[in-house]
Amino acid sequence: MRSRDIGIAVAVTAVWGFNFVVIETGLDHFPPLLFNALRFTLAAFPALLFVGRPQVPWKWIVAVGLILGVTKFSLLFAGMAAGMPAGLSSLVLQSQAVFTMGFAALLLRERPHPVQIGGLVLAAGGVALVATRMGTNLGAFLLLIGAGAAWGLSNVATRKASPPDTLRFMVWVSAVASGPLIVLSLLVDGPSAGLSALRAFDLEALWALTYVALISTLAGFAGWGFLLQRYGAGTVAPFSMLIPFFGMASAAIFLGERVHAIDVAGGVLVVGGILLGLTASRTAGRPAAALVRVGA
Template identity: 65%
Template sequence: MKLRDIALAVAVTALWGVNFVVIRVGLDHFPPLMFNALRFTFAALPAVFFVGRPRVPWRWLLAVAMALGVAKFSLLFAGMAAGMPAGLSSLVLQSQAVFTVLLAVPLLRERPGRRRLAGLAVAAVGVVVVAAGLGSDLPGGAFALVIAAAAAWGLSNVATRKAGGTDMLRFMVWVSALAAPWLIALSLLVDGPATDLAALRDVDAAAIFAVLFVAGAATLGGFAAWGYLISRYGASTVAPFAMLVPLFGIASAALLLDEPVHPTDVLGGLLVIGGVLAGLVGARPKSPDRTSPAADDPRPSAGGRTRLAPQPVGTGWPSRRPG
Protein backbone atom coordinates (compact mmCIF):
# COMPACT_ATOMS: atom_id res chain seq x y z
CA MET A 1 0.00 0.00 0.00
CA LYS A 2 1.10 3.55 -0.65
CA LEU A 3 2.04 5.52 2.44
CA ARG A 4 -0.82 7.92 1.75
CA ASP A 5 -3.34 5.07 1.76
CA ILE A 6 -1.85 3.50 4.87
CA ALA A 7 -2.33 6.86 6.58
CA LEU A 8 -5.94 6.94 5.34
CA ALA A 9 -6.61 3.45 6.73
CA VAL A 10 -5.19 4.41 10.11
CA ALA A 11 -7.17 7.66 10.06
CA VAL A 12 -10.43 5.80 9.42
CA THR A 13 -9.82 3.37 12.29
CA ALA A 14 -8.97 6.32 14.54
CA LEU A 15 -12.22 7.97 13.47
CA TRP A 16 -14.19 4.85 14.32
CA GLY A 17 -12.39 4.48 17.66
CA VAL A 18 -13.04 8.08 18.69
CA ASN A 19 -16.64 7.58 17.55
CA PHE A 20 -17.29 5.60 20.75
CA VAL A 21 -16.36 8.67 22.78
CA VAL A 22 -18.71 10.79 20.66
CA ILE A 23 -21.47 8.24 21.20
CA ARG A 24 -20.94 8.68 24.93
CA VAL A 25 -21.38 12.46 24.49
CA GLY A 26 -24.57 11.93 22.47
CA LEU A 27 -26.02 9.60 25.10
CA ASP A 28 -25.57 12.33 27.70
CA HIS A 29 -28.15 14.35 25.75
CA PHE A 30 -30.50 11.84 24.11
CA PRO A 31 -32.19 8.56 25.09
CA PRO A 32 -30.47 5.62 23.31
CA LEU A 33 -33.26 4.85 20.84
CA MET A 34 -33.72 8.51 19.96
CA PHE A 35 -29.99 9.02 19.44
CA ASN A 36 -29.89 5.97 17.18
CA ALA A 37 -32.91 7.24 15.24
CA LEU A 38 -31.22 10.60 14.73
CA ARG A 39 -28.00 8.90 13.63
CA PHE A 40 -29.64 6.93 10.83
CA THR A 41 -32.06 9.68 9.85
CA PHE A 42 -29.22 12.10 9.17
CA ALA A 43 -27.14 9.38 7.51
CA ALA A 44 -30.02 8.85 5.09
CA LEU A 45 -31.14 12.43 4.53
CA PRO A 46 -30.67 14.11 2.18
CA ALA A 47 -28.27 11.58 0.60
CA VAL A 48 -31.01 9.07 -0.22
CA PHE A 49 -32.46 11.54 -2.77
CA PHE A 50 -29.17 11.84 -4.63
CA VAL A 51 -27.76 8.32 -4.75
CA GLY A 52 -29.42 5.50 -6.61
CA ARG A 53 -30.59 2.35 -4.86
CA PRO A 54 -27.90 -0.33 -4.73
CA ARG A 55 -28.43 -3.43 -6.83
CA VAL A 56 -29.45 -5.52 -3.86
CA PRO A 57 -32.82 -7.27 -3.30
CA TRP A 58 -35.08 -5.35 -0.96
CA ARG A 59 -35.29 -8.25 1.47
CA TRP A 60 -31.56 -8.13 2.17
CA LEU A 61 -31.49 -4.36 2.48
CA LEU A 62 -34.30 -4.62 5.03
CA ALA A 63 -32.61 -7.53 6.83
CA VAL A 64 -29.38 -5.54 7.27
CA ALA A 65 -31.34 -2.44 8.31
CA MET A 66 -33.12 -4.38 11.04
CA ALA A 67 -30.11 -6.37 12.27
CA LEU A 68 -27.52 -3.60 12.03
CA GLY A 69 -29.38 -0.31 12.36
CA VAL A 70 -32.26 -1.29 14.63
CA ALA A 71 -30.84 -4.17 16.70
CA LYS A 72 -27.07 -3.75 16.85
CA PHE A 73 -26.79 -0.03 17.43
CA SER A 74 -29.86 0.19 19.68
CA LEU A 75 -28.40 -2.53 21.91
CA LEU A 76 -24.95 -0.92 21.84
CA PHE A 77 -26.31 2.52 22.72
CA ALA A 78 -28.52 1.02 25.45
CA GLY A 79 -25.55 -0.85 26.92
CA MET A 80 -23.40 2.28 26.97
CA ALA A 81 -26.26 4.30 28.46
CA ALA A 82 -26.59 1.62 31.17
CA GLY A 83 -22.96 2.06 32.21
CA MET A 84 -20.72 0.21 29.75
CA PRO A 85 -17.59 2.37 29.20
CA ALA A 86 -16.95 3.66 25.69
CA GLY A 87 -13.47 2.16 25.38
CA LEU A 88 -14.49 -1.24 26.70
CA SER A 89 -17.52 -1.25 24.41
CA SER A 90 -15.27 -0.80 21.38
CA LEU A 91 -13.34 -3.88 22.49
CA VAL A 92 -16.19 -6.19 23.52
CA LEU A 93 -17.95 -5.46 20.24
CA GLN A 94 -15.14 -7.33 18.50
CA SER A 95 -16.79 -10.55 19.69
CA GLN A 96 -19.01 -10.12 16.62
CA ALA A 97 -16.42 -12.23 14.79
CA VAL A 98 -17.33 -15.21 17.00
CA PHE A 99 -21.06 -14.76 16.41
CA THR A 100 -20.55 -14.33 12.68
CA VAL A 101 -18.83 -17.69 12.38
CA LEU A 102 -21.43 -19.40 14.59
CA LEU A 103 -24.22 -18.04 12.38
CA ALA A 104 -22.41 -18.51 9.06
CA VAL A 105 -22.00 -22.25 9.61
CA PRO A 106 -25.75 -23.10 9.63
CA LEU A 107 -27.02 -20.18 7.52
CA LEU A 108 -24.31 -19.93 4.86
CA ARG A 109 -22.96 -23.48 5.16
CA GLU A 110 -19.46 -22.12 5.61
CA ARG A 111 -16.78 -24.37 7.05
CA PRO A 112 -14.18 -22.30 8.94
CA GLY A 113 -10.71 -23.83 9.11
CA ARG A 114 -8.94 -24.94 12.25
CA ARG A 115 -6.87 -21.76 12.43
CA ARG A 116 -9.95 -19.57 12.43
CA LEU A 117 -11.77 -21.72 14.97
CA ALA A 118 -8.76 -21.68 17.27
CA GLY A 119 -8.42 -17.92 16.90
CA LEU A 120 -12.07 -17.33 17.67
CA ALA A 121 -11.81 -19.60 20.71
CA VAL A 122 -8.99 -17.39 21.98
CA ALA A 123 -11.12 -14.29 21.27
CA ALA A 124 -14.01 -15.83 23.21
CA VAL A 125 -11.69 -16.45 26.17
CA GLY A 126 -10.71 -12.77 25.97
CA VAL A 127 -14.36 -11.73 26.30
CA VAL A 128 -14.71 -14.01 29.33
CA VAL A 129 -11.62 -12.42 30.89
CA VAL A 130 -13.13 -8.96 30.40
CA ALA A 131 -16.44 -10.13 31.88
CA ALA A 132 -14.64 -11.65 34.87
CA GLY A 133 -13.08 -8.27 35.62
CA LEU A 134 -16.41 -6.45 35.76
CA GLY A 135 -16.98 -4.76 39.09
CA SER A 136 -19.89 -3.01 40.73
CA ASP A 137 -19.11 0.04 38.59
CA LEU A 138 -19.64 -2.01 35.41
CA PRO A 139 -23.14 -3.56 35.50
CA GLY A 140 -23.44 -7.05 34.08
CA GLY A 141 -26.63 -6.04 32.29
CA ALA A 142 -24.82 -3.33 30.36
CA PHE A 143 -22.11 -5.82 29.37
CA ALA A 144 -24.81 -8.28 28.22
CA LEU A 145 -26.41 -5.61 26.03
CA VAL A 146 -23.11 -4.96 24.23
CA ILE A 147 -22.61 -8.71 23.76
CA ALA A 148 -26.12 -8.87 22.30
CA ALA A 149 -25.17 -5.99 19.99
CA ALA A 150 -22.18 -8.04 18.79
CA ALA A 151 -24.52 -10.98 18.10
CA ALA A 152 -26.84 -8.71 16.09
CA TRP A 153 -23.83 -7.45 14.17
CA GLY A 154 -22.92 -11.04 13.34
CA LEU A 155 -26.42 -11.58 11.98
CA SER A 156 -26.17 -8.45 9.85
CA ASN A 157 -22.84 -9.71 8.48
CA VAL A 158 -24.55 -12.89 7.31
CA ALA A 159 -27.38 -10.90 5.72
CA THR A 160 -24.85 -8.66 3.97
CA ARG A 161 -23.10 -11.73 2.57
CA LYS A 162 -26.40 -12.91 1.16
CA ALA A 163 -26.94 -9.49 -0.39
CA GLY A 164 -23.65 -9.72 -2.31
CA GLY A 165 -21.20 -6.99 -3.20
CA THR A 166 -22.42 -3.53 -4.10
CA ASP A 167 -21.41 0.11 -3.76
CA MET A 168 -20.86 0.54 -0.04
CA LEU A 169 -21.85 4.19 0.27
CA ARG A 170 -25.17 3.61 -1.53
CA PHE A 171 -25.72 0.50 0.55
CA MET A 172 -25.26 2.38 3.83
CA VAL A 173 -27.45 5.29 2.77
CA TRP A 174 -30.34 2.98 1.90
CA VAL A 175 -29.85 0.78 4.95
CA SER A 176 -30.04 3.98 7.02
CA ALA A 177 -33.19 5.09 5.21
CA LEU A 178 -34.90 1.77 5.95
CA ALA A 179 -33.77 1.67 9.59
CA ALA A 180 -34.71 5.25 10.50
CA PRO A 181 -38.55 4.92 10.47
CA TRP A 182 -38.44 1.82 12.69
CA LEU A 183 -36.12 3.57 15.14
CA ILE A 184 -38.28 6.69 15.27
CA ALA A 185 -41.35 4.53 15.99
CA LEU A 186 -39.50 2.56 18.68
CA SER A 187 -38.26 5.73 20.33
CA LEU A 188 -41.75 7.19 20.46
CA LEU A 189 -43.15 3.91 21.79
CA VAL A 190 -40.47 3.14 24.40
CA ASP A 191 -39.26 6.59 25.48
CA GLY A 192 -42.48 8.45 24.77
CA PRO A 193 -43.10 11.67 22.82
CA ALA A 194 -42.68 13.80 25.95
CA THR A 195 -39.18 12.46 26.65
CA ASP A 196 -38.11 12.87 23.03
CA LEU A 197 -39.44 16.43 22.84
CA ALA A 198 -37.71 17.32 26.09
CA ALA A 199 -34.41 16.04 24.72
CA LEU A 200 -34.86 18.09 21.55
CA ARG A 201 -35.69 21.23 23.53
CA ASP A 202 -32.50 20.87 25.56
CA VAL A 203 -30.26 20.26 22.57
CA ASP A 204 -26.95 22.14 22.59
CA ALA A 205 -23.81 22.39 20.43
CA ALA A 206 -22.31 19.19 21.87
CA ALA A 207 -25.48 17.22 21.10
CA ILE A 208 -25.64 18.54 17.53
CA PHE A 209 -21.96 17.73 17.02
CA ALA A 210 -22.48 14.17 18.29
CA VAL A 211 -25.35 13.50 15.88
CA LEU A 212 -23.55 14.98 12.87
CA PHE A 213 -20.32 13.16 13.71
CA VAL A 214 -21.80 9.67 14.08
CA ALA A 215 -24.08 10.14 11.05
CA GLY A 216 -21.79 12.00 8.68
CA ALA A 217 -18.16 11.41 9.61
CA ALA A 218 -18.30 7.92 11.15
CA THR A 219 -21.08 6.40 9.04
CA LEU A 220 -20.86 7.93 5.58
CA GLY A 221 -17.37 9.44 5.49
CA GLY A 222 -15.64 6.53 7.21
CA PHE A 223 -17.37 3.87 5.15
CA ALA A 224 -16.72 5.72 1.90
CA ALA A 225 -12.98 5.90 2.63
CA TRP A 226 -12.92 2.25 3.73
CA GLY A 227 -14.70 1.24 0.55
CA TYR A 228 -12.15 3.11 -1.55
CA LEU A 229 -9.29 1.29 0.18
CA ILE A 230 -10.82 -2.16 -0.24
CA SER A 231 -11.66 -1.53 -3.88
CA ARG A 232 -8.04 -0.45 -4.46
CA TYR A 233 -6.13 -3.06 -2.43
CA GLY A 234 -8.58 -5.85 -1.62
CA ALA A 235 -10.32 -6.85 1.59
CA SER A 236 -7.63 -9.20 2.86
CA THR A 237 -5.07 -6.36 2.79
CA VAL A 238 -7.25 -3.72 4.39
CA ALA A 239 -9.30 -5.71 6.94
CA PRO A 240 -6.51 -6.18 9.54
CA PHE A 241 -6.35 -2.40 10.03
CA ALA A 242 -9.77 -2.72 11.70
CA MET A 243 -8.10 -4.20 14.77
CA LEU A 244 -6.83 -0.69 15.52
CA VAL A 245 -10.39 0.48 16.25
CA PRO A 246 -10.56 -0.76 19.87
CA LEU A 247 -7.04 0.51 20.52
CA PHE A 248 -8.08 4.01 19.45
CA GLY A 249 -11.38 3.57 21.29
CA ILE A 250 -9.76 2.65 24.61
CA ALA A 251 -7.03 5.29 24.27
CA SER A 252 -9.41 8.12 23.35
CA ALA A 253 -11.84 7.16 26.13
CA ALA A 254 -8.99 7.18 28.67
CA LEU A 255 -7.73 10.57 27.45
CA LEU A 256 -11.03 12.35 26.83
CA LEU A 257 -13.38 10.68 29.33
CA ASP A 258 -10.86 9.65 32.01
CA GLU A 259 -12.03 6.04 31.76
CA PRO A 260 -9.76 3.71 33.76
CA VAL A 261 -8.01 0.82 32.01
CA HIS A 262 -7.84 -2.30 34.18
CA PRO A 263 -5.32 -5.15 33.79
CA THR A 264 -8.14 -7.56 32.91
CA ASP A 265 -9.22 -5.18 30.14
CA VAL A 266 -5.71 -5.18 28.69
CA LEU A 267 -5.36 -8.97 28.90
CA GLY A 268 -8.83 -9.58 27.53
CA GLY A 269 -8.26 -7.06 24.76
CA LEU A 270 -5.03 -8.71 23.68
CA LEU A 271 -6.77 -12.09 23.56
CA VAL A 272 -9.75 -10.75 21.57
CA ILE A 273 -7.65 -8.84 19.04
CA GLY A 274 -5.00 -11.53 18.81
CA GLY A 275 -7.56 -14.26 18.35
CA VAL A 276 -9.39 -12.45 15.57
CA LEU A 277 -6.14 -11.58 13.81
CA ALA A 278 -4.90 -15.17 14.11
CA GLY A 279 -7.87 -16.27 12.05
CA LEU A 280 -7.02 -13.70 9.40
CA VAL A 281 -3.34 -14.49 9.00
CA GLY A 282 -2.81 -16.77 6.07
CA ALA A 283 -6.52 -16.83 5.21
CA ARG A 284 -7.32 -16.49 1.52
CA PRO A 285 -10.60 -15.34 0.02
CA LYS A 286 -12.39 -17.88 -2.13
CA SER A 287 -12.40 -15.47 -5.04
CA PRO A 288 -10.52 -12.27 -5.89
CA ASP A 289 -11.91 -9.26 -4.11
CA ARG A 290 -9.90 -6.40 -5.57
CA THR A 291 -12.96 -5.10 -7.33
CA SER A 292 -15.24 -5.61 -4.37
CA PRO A 293 -16.47 -2.50 -2.63
CA ALA A 294 -15.77 -1.93 1.02
CA ALA A 295 -17.50 -3.05 4.10
CA ASP A 296 -19.95 -1.26 6.35
CA ASP A 297 -17.90 -2.11 9.26
CA PRO A 298 -14.30 -2.99 9.04
CA ARG A 299 -14.09 -6.15 11.07
CA PRO A 300 -12.71 -9.47 9.86
CA SER A 301 -15.29 -11.89 8.60
CA ALA A 302 -15.88 -15.58 8.75
CA GLY A 303 -13.68 -17.48 6.35
CA GLY A 304 -11.18 -14.63 6.32
CA ARG A 305 -13.23 -12.50 3.91
CA THR A 306 -14.57 -9.06 4.36
CA ARG A 307 -17.91 -8.34 2.86
CA LEU A 308 -19.63 -5.20 1.83
CA ALA A 309 -21.79 -3.87 4.47
CA PRO A 310 -23.21 -1.14 6.03
CA GLN A 311 -18.92 0.66 11.84
CA PRO A 312 -18.67 1.24 12.75
CA VAL A 313 -19.89 2.26 14.46
CA GLY A 314 -19.70 2.59 16.30
CA THR A 315 -18.82 1.33 15.37
CA GLY A 316 -19.65 1.71 13.52
CA TRP A 317 -19.56 0.00 9.29
CA PRO A 318 -20.71 -1.53 7.95
CA SER A 319 -17.99 -2.42 1.46
CA ARG A 320 -17.50 -6.02 1.97
CA ARG A 321 -18.71 -6.43 5.41
CA PRO A 322 -16.45 -8.10 7.80
CA GLY A 323 -18.35 -10.92 9.22
Protein backbone atom coordinates in the same frame (compact mmCIF):
# COMPACT_ATOMS: atom_id res chain seq x y z
CA MET B 1 -0.75 -0.63 0.03
CA ARG B 2 0.29 2.86 -0.97
CA SER B 3 1.25 5.08 1.96
CA ARG B 4 -1.70 7.36 1.23
CA ASP B 5 -4.12 4.45 1.45
CA ILE B 6 -2.53 3.19 4.66
CA GLY B 7 -3.19 6.67 6.01
CA ILE B 8 -6.85 6.42 4.94
CA ALA B 9 -7.19 3.02 6.65
CA VAL B 10 -5.70 4.31 9.90
CA ALA B 11 -7.80 7.48 9.74
CA VAL B 12 -11.03 5.52 9.27
CA THR B 13 -10.26 3.20 12.19
CA ALA B 14 -9.38 6.24 14.32
CA VAL B 15 -12.75 7.80 13.40
CA TRP B 16 -14.57 4.59 14.33
CA GLY B 17 -12.59 4.18 17.57
CA PHE B 18 -13.23 7.77 18.69
CA ASN B 19 -16.88 7.26 17.77
CA PHE B 20 -17.44 5.47 21.09
CA VAL B 21 -16.42 8.61 22.97
CA VAL B 22 -18.82 10.64 20.83
CA ILE B 23 -21.63 8.14 21.47
CA GLU B 24 -21.03 8.57 25.21
CA THR B 25 -21.37 12.33 24.73
CA GLY B 26 -24.53 11.98 22.66
CA LEU B 27 -26.14 9.75 25.29
CA ASP B 28 -25.80 12.62 27.76
CA HIS B 29 -28.25 14.53 25.55
CA PHE B 30 -30.59 11.92 24.07
CA PRO B 31 -32.31 8.69 25.12
CA PRO B 32 -30.60 5.73 23.36
CA LEU B 33 -33.36 4.95 20.85
CA LEU B 34 -33.90 8.59 19.94
CA PHE B 35 -30.16 9.10 19.45
CA ASN B 36 -30.03 6.04 17.21
CA ALA B 37 -33.10 7.19 15.25
CA LEU B 38 -31.65 10.67 14.69
CA ARG B 39 -28.29 9.17 13.69
CA PHE B 40 -29.73 7.04 10.88
CA THR B 41 -32.24 9.67 9.77
CA LEU B 42 -29.45 12.21 9.31
CA ALA B 43 -27.26 9.58 7.57
CA ALA B 44 -30.09 8.83 5.11
CA PHE B 45 -31.45 12.29 4.36
CA PRO B 46 -30.64 14.22 2.24
CA ALA B 47 -27.94 11.76 0.98
CA LEU B 48 -30.71 9.49 -0.30
CA LEU B 49 -31.54 12.09 -2.96
CA PHE B 50 -28.06 11.91 -4.49
CA VAL B 51 -26.78 8.31 -4.30
CA GLY B 52 -29.16 6.74 -6.81
CA ARG B 53 -31.14 3.52 -6.63
CA PRO B 54 -29.84 0.61 -4.55
CA GLN B 55 -27.66 -1.88 -6.42
CA VAL B 56 -28.65 -4.96 -4.39
CA PRO B 57 -32.01 -6.72 -3.84
CA TRP B 58 -34.33 -4.97 -1.41
CA LYS B 59 -34.51 -7.99 0.89
CA TRP B 60 -30.85 -7.50 1.85
CA ILE B 61 -31.24 -3.76 2.42
CA VAL B 62 -34.23 -4.37 4.69
CA ALA B 63 -32.49 -7.24 6.49
CA VAL B 64 -29.32 -5.27 7.19
CA GLY B 65 -31.32 -2.16 8.10
CA LEU B 66 -33.31 -4.04 10.74
CA ILE B 67 -30.49 -6.22 12.07
CA LEU B 68 -27.63 -3.73 11.98
CA GLY B 69 -29.32 -0.34 12.24
CA VAL B 70 -32.25 -1.14 14.53
CA THR B 71 -31.03 -4.10 16.59
CA LYS B 72 -27.25 -3.83 16.80
CA PHE B 73 -26.94 -0.10 17.36
CA SER B 74 -29.94 0.07 19.70
CA LEU B 75 -28.34 -2.61 21.89
CA LEU B 76 -24.98 -0.83 21.70
CA PHE B 77 -26.44 2.54 22.68
CA ALA B 78 -28.59 0.96 25.41
CA GLY B 79 -25.59 -0.91 26.84
CA MET B 80 -23.47 2.23 26.96
CA ALA B 81 -26.37 4.20 28.47
CA ALA B 82 -26.66 1.46 31.12
CA GLY B 83 -23.06 1.98 32.18
CA MET B 84 -20.80 0.09 29.77
CA PRO B 85 -17.62 2.22 29.43
CA ALA B 86 -16.88 3.60 25.97
CA GLY B 87 -13.39 2.10 25.73
CA LEU B 88 -14.49 -1.39 26.79
CA SER B 89 -17.47 -1.16 24.44
CA SER B 90 -15.10 -0.77 21.49
CA LEU B 91 -13.36 -3.96 22.59
CA VAL B 92 -16.33 -6.13 23.59
CA LEU B 93 -18.10 -5.30 20.33
CA GLN B 94 -15.35 -7.21 18.52
CA SER B 95 -17.15 -10.34 19.73
CA GLN B 96 -18.94 -9.89 16.41
CA ALA B 97 -16.13 -11.91 14.79
CA VAL B 98 -17.07 -14.98 16.85
CA PHE B 99 -20.75 -14.62 15.97
CA THR B 100 -19.96 -13.93 12.30
CA MET B 101 -18.12 -17.23 11.98
CA GLY B 102 -20.89 -19.08 13.81
CA PHE B 103 -23.65 -17.63 11.63
CA ALA B 104 -21.59 -18.19 8.46
CA ALA B 105 -21.16 -21.85 9.39
CA LEU B 106 -24.87 -22.22 10.23
CA LEU B 107 -26.43 -20.23 7.38
CA LEU B 108 -23.81 -20.32 4.61
CA ARG B 109 -22.46 -23.79 5.35
CA GLU B 110 -18.93 -22.41 5.56
CA ARG B 111 -16.55 -24.80 7.29
CA PRO B 112 -14.07 -22.84 9.40
CA HIS B 113 -10.38 -23.71 9.31
CA PRO B 114 -9.11 -25.22 12.61
CA VAL B 115 -6.76 -22.26 13.05
CA GLN B 116 -9.72 -19.89 12.63
CA ILE B 117 -11.58 -21.76 15.36
CA GLY B 118 -8.55 -21.55 17.63
CA GLY B 119 -8.20 -17.82 16.97
CA LEU B 120 -11.82 -17.12 17.77
CA VAL B 121 -11.63 -19.23 20.92
CA LEU B 122 -8.80 -16.90 22.00
CA ALA B 123 -10.94 -13.87 21.13
CA ALA B 124 -13.90 -15.28 23.06
CA GLY B 125 -11.59 -15.89 26.00
CA GLY B 126 -10.53 -12.25 25.90
CA VAL B 127 -14.14 -11.09 25.98
CA ALA B 128 -14.86 -13.48 28.87
CA LEU B 129 -11.84 -12.11 30.74
CA VAL B 130 -13.21 -8.58 30.44
CA ALA B 131 -16.58 -9.84 31.72
CA THR B 132 -15.00 -10.95 35.01
CA ARG B 133 -14.58 -7.37 36.19
CA MET B 134 -17.97 -6.02 35.09
CA GLY B 135 -19.67 -6.75 38.45
CA THR B 136 -22.98 -4.90 38.70
CA ASN B 137 -22.65 -3.79 35.07
CA LEU B 138 -23.08 -7.34 33.80
CA GLY B 139 -26.44 -6.41 32.26
CA ALA B 140 -24.82 -3.63 30.23
CA PHE B 141 -22.08 -6.07 29.19
CA LEU B 142 -24.69 -8.56 27.97
CA LEU B 143 -26.36 -5.84 25.90
CA LEU B 144 -23.00 -5.32 24.16
CA ILE B 145 -22.71 -9.06 23.55
CA GLY B 146 -26.20 -8.94 22.02
CA ALA B 147 -25.02 -6.08 19.80
CA GLY B 148 -22.05 -8.21 18.73
CA ALA B 149 -24.39 -11.09 17.86
CA ALA B 150 -26.64 -8.82 15.79
CA TRP B 151 -23.58 -7.41 14.04
CA GLY B 152 -22.38 -10.93 13.23
CA LEU B 153 -25.73 -11.80 11.66
CA SER B 154 -25.76 -8.56 9.67
CA ASN B 155 -22.25 -9.38 8.41
CA VAL B 156 -23.60 -12.59 6.88
CA ALA B 157 -26.48 -10.69 5.27
CA THR B 158 -24.07 -8.06 3.93
CA ARG B 159 -21.86 -10.85 2.60
CA LYS B 160 -24.83 -12.26 0.70
CA ALA B 161 -25.78 -8.82 -0.59
CA SER B 162 -22.20 -8.06 -1.78
CA PRO B 163 -22.91 -4.34 -2.41
CA PRO B 164 -20.62 -2.88 -5.10
CA ASP B 165 -20.93 0.59 -3.52
CA THR B 166 -20.61 0.52 0.28
CA LEU B 167 -21.62 4.16 0.74
CA ARG B 168 -24.80 3.84 -1.33
CA PHE B 169 -25.67 0.63 0.49
CA MET B 170 -25.26 2.28 3.91
CA VAL B 171 -27.40 5.26 2.91
CA TRP B 172 -30.28 2.94 1.96
CA VAL B 173 -29.73 0.79 5.06
CA SER B 174 -29.91 3.97 7.14
CA ALA B 175 -33.17 4.95 5.46
CA VAL B 176 -34.70 1.56 6.26
CA ALA B 177 -33.57 1.76 9.89
CA SER B 178 -34.75 5.32 10.56
CA GLY B 179 -38.52 4.66 10.41
CA PRO B 180 -38.69 1.71 12.84
CA LEU B 181 -36.30 3.50 15.19
CA ILE B 182 -38.49 6.60 15.33
CA VAL B 183 -41.50 4.41 16.16
CA LEU B 184 -39.55 2.47 18.81
CA SER B 185 -38.32 5.71 20.37
CA LEU B 186 -41.88 7.01 20.66
CA LEU B 187 -43.09 3.74 22.19
CA VAL B 188 -40.16 3.08 24.56
CA ASP B 189 -38.72 6.50 25.39
CA GLY B 190 -42.05 8.26 25.11
CA PRO B 191 -42.90 11.50 23.28
CA SER B 192 -42.20 13.64 26.35
CA ALA B 193 -38.62 12.33 26.74
CA GLY B 194 -37.97 12.98 23.07
CA LEU B 195 -39.38 16.48 23.19
CA SER B 196 -37.37 17.30 26.31
CA ALA B 197 -34.16 16.16 24.60
CA LEU B 198 -34.92 18.17 21.47
CA ARG B 199 -35.76 21.30 23.51
CA ALA B 200 -32.37 21.03 25.25
CA PHE B 201 -30.57 20.59 21.92
CA ASP B 202 -27.25 22.47 21.97
CA LEU B 203 -23.94 22.64 20.10
CA GLU B 204 -22.52 19.59 21.89
CA ALA B 205 -25.57 17.54 20.92
CA LEU B 206 -25.28 18.80 17.33
CA TRP B 207 -21.59 17.84 17.26
CA ALA B 208 -22.28 14.32 18.56
CA LEU B 209 -25.13 13.73 16.11
CA THR B 210 -23.16 15.11 13.15
CA TYR B 211 -20.14 12.99 13.99
CA VAL B 212 -21.95 9.65 14.36
CA ALA B 213 -24.16 10.20 11.30
CA LEU B 214 -21.98 11.97 8.75
CA ILE B 215 -18.38 11.35 9.77
CA SER B 216 -18.56 7.85 11.25
CA THR B 217 -21.35 6.38 9.11
CA LEU B 218 -21.10 8.07 5.71
CA ALA B 219 -17.48 9.26 5.47
CA GLY B 220 -16.19 6.20 7.35
CA PHE B 221 -17.93 3.65 5.17
CA ALA B 222 -17.08 5.60 2.01
CA GLY B 223 -13.38 5.45 2.86
CA TRP B 224 -13.52 1.81 3.91
CA GLY B 225 -15.46 0.83 0.79
CA PHE B 226 -12.89 2.59 -1.40
CA LEU B 227 -10.10 0.55 0.22
CA LEU B 228 -12.01 -2.73 -0.07
CA GLN B 229 -12.60 -2.17 -3.78
CA ARG B 230 -8.94 -1.34 -4.40
CA TYR B 231 -7.20 -3.94 -2.24
CA GLY B 232 -9.74 -6.53 -1.11
CA ALA B 233 -10.88 -7.58 2.35
CA GLY B 234 -7.84 -9.73 3.09
CA THR B 235 -5.56 -6.69 2.98
CA VAL B 236 -7.89 -4.12 4.54
CA ALA B 237 -9.67 -6.08 7.30
CA PRO B 238 -6.66 -6.40 9.68
CA PHE B 239 -6.63 -2.61 10.07
CA SER B 240 -9.96 -2.93 11.90
CA MET B 241 -8.05 -4.29 14.89
CA LEU B 242 -6.90 -0.72 15.51
CA ILE B 243 -10.45 0.25 16.49
CA PRO B 244 -10.25 -1.02 20.11
CA PHE B 245 -6.86 0.67 20.46
CA PHE B 246 -8.25 4.03 19.34
CA GLY B 247 -11.46 3.44 21.30
CA MET B 248 -9.76 2.66 24.61
CA ALA B 249 -7.06 5.32 24.16
CA SER B 250 -9.53 8.09 23.31
CA ALA B 251 -11.82 7.07 26.20
CA ALA B 252 -8.85 7.29 28.57
CA ILE B 253 -7.80 10.69 27.21
CA PHE B 254 -11.17 12.41 26.78
CA LEU B 255 -13.38 10.64 29.34
CA GLY B 256 -10.77 9.78 31.95
CA GLU B 257 -11.56 6.06 31.79
CA ARG B 258 -8.98 3.97 33.59
CA VAL B 259 -7.44 1.13 31.60
CA HIS B 260 -7.08 -1.93 33.84
CA ALA B 261 -4.59 -4.73 33.35
CA ILE B 262 -7.50 -7.10 32.70
CA ASP B 263 -8.67 -4.82 29.88
CA VAL B 264 -5.23 -4.90 28.29
CA ALA B 265 -4.95 -8.69 28.62
CA GLY B 266 -8.45 -9.15 27.21
CA GLY B 267 -7.70 -6.77 24.37
CA VAL B 268 -4.53 -8.68 23.44
CA LEU B 269 -6.48 -11.96 23.34
CA VAL B 270 -9.34 -10.47 21.31
CA VAL B 271 -7.15 -8.69 18.75
CA GLY B 272 -4.63 -11.53 18.53
CA GLY B 273 -7.33 -14.16 18.14
CA ILE B 274 -9.13 -12.30 15.36
CA LEU B 275 -5.87 -11.58 13.53
CA LEU B 276 -5.02 -15.28 13.75
CA GLY B 277 -8.41 -16.10 12.25
CA LEU B 278 -7.88 -13.57 9.47
CA THR B 279 -4.46 -15.05 8.67
CA ALA B 280 -5.97 -18.51 8.44
CA SER B 281 -8.79 -17.14 6.26
CA ARG B 282 -6.33 -15.67 3.77
CA THR B 283 -4.23 -18.84 3.74
CA ALA B 284 -7.30 -20.95 3.05
CA GLY B 285 -8.48 -18.58 0.33
CA ARG B 286 -11.67 -17.54 2.13
CA PRO B 287 -12.88 -13.91 2.13
CA ALA B 288 -11.60 -12.20 5.25
CA ALA B 289 -14.74 -10.06 5.27
CA ALA B 290 -16.56 -13.12 6.59
CA LEU B 291 -14.68 -12.60 9.84
CA VAL B 292 -14.49 -8.86 10.28
CA ARG B 293 -16.88 -6.13 9.30
CA VAL B 294 -16.26 -2.79 10.91
CA GLY B 295 -17.92 0.48 11.75
CA ALA B 296 -19.60 1.89 14.81
